[in-house]
Amino acid sequence: MTPEQLAHRTSRAVDAAVQGGRDFGLTVTEPRVLHDLFSVVVHLAPSPVVARVLTVVPQHADLDSLAGRQRVELDMVRWLADRGTPVVPPSLLIPAEPVRVDGFSMTFWQLVEEVKDREPDYVANAGLVPGLHAAMRDYPGELGFLSAAEPRFIDDGIAMLEQRPDLIDPADLERMRREWRVLEPIVRSRTMFEWKFPGIDVQPVHGDSPVANIFHGVGGDLYADFEMVTLGPVEWDMALLGPDCEAAYNCAAQRRGMRPLNEDVLSFVNAVGMLVAFASLALTPQLPLLVDAMRQLPEQWRSMPFAGSLAA
Structure with a gap:
């Protein structure tokens, strides 16, 4: 993909995340991309919700298989969070289920403030x-x-x-x-x-x-x-x-x-x-x-x- 095509894919993913959030009643006026690699991760500001939109996927994967994987992830994380394990939890403002918009499958997570400028150890x-x-x-x-x-x-x-x-x-x-x-x-x-x-x-x-x-x-x-x-x-x-x-x-x-x-x-x-x-x-x-x-x-x-x- 060319840089222009990559930018267009990111833009589409952001638009899909915004639409997905708004479909559940979120106020989204200033979406901000936090990460863009295998997924586009978007803060749906000013709502305290982060969308993770899968964008780079194996050629054999379809939306059903992607959603199945995301569903297991959400179930595992909810189960861990309920037992006090420190995880980034799913959003409480949107049902903990994969959401499909414009050919993308996405999940929604609580916004957690990150420590800035900390190098990974x-x-x-x-x-x-x-x-x-x-x-x-x-x-x-x-x-x-x-x-x-x-x-x-x-x-x-x-x-x-x-x-x-x-x-x-x-x-x-x-x-x-x-x-x-x-x-x-x-x-x-x-x-x-x-x-x-x-x-x-x-x-x-x-x-x-x-x-x-x-x-x-x-x-x-x-x-x-x-x-x-x-x-x-x-x-x-x-x-x-x-x-x-x-x-x-x-x-x-x-x-x-x-x-x-x-x-x-x-x-x-x-x-x-x-x-x-x-x-x-x-x-x-x-x-x-x-x-x-x-x-x-x-x-x-x-x-x-x-x-x-x-x-x-």
Whole structure:
């Protein structure tokens, strides 16, 4: 997409968010974009409501599947908020359901004032993740096993990259294919995972790197962005974060009487995480900045064991 097309998409998303808010009786006169990457996040000022409008989505996703994912997110966050877990909560002024306007699916959240000019401290954030895992453990809703890995997304990513030699080295693409043949059966089957990693429990997890999704509110840190919530090992939430973050997680987990991260499972989720990252290049027509954002990825990947050593 050209810069003009990207700007037009953002403008459409803002207009849709405003319309969605007004349809529920909100006064919206000064909408302000807070964030614009995979979603356009809009403060519907002066109302204390923030709309999150999905704009960059996999080619296989339709409005029904997007709304289904958003519905699970809203249910999880409401459940956590009711139990006192510090989360960015859904808006109380709009029903906690996905809303469709002009081809977009969106959700509405309470406006929380953010601490300004605070640099993210991912190691410190990693120490907060065991608390989230403890809070999520008893969630009673139904979740798919490792749905956040999105096997269809990886399949489509490989197919797309076969047509885009400008985005990936042929040797790396071949490694993707070979690794996915090893990893896919474990990603798609809880039974296969439990056979491969005996004694490793699975539970509800955030699904989308909670270390990078801690919102620094003026009243304290809040867990946010549960769009990819899934059933899986706790290691999934620590994929590709490195030894410092892993150590911070383990320290906090030990204080809570929880198990430390398992090295074999970490190798597995790191390998899958890399394939998801490469598959994300399929989204570059919708989000061109991904090309530069992932420029260092191949070098890092080549230093990692093939398929997390699972093929050995």
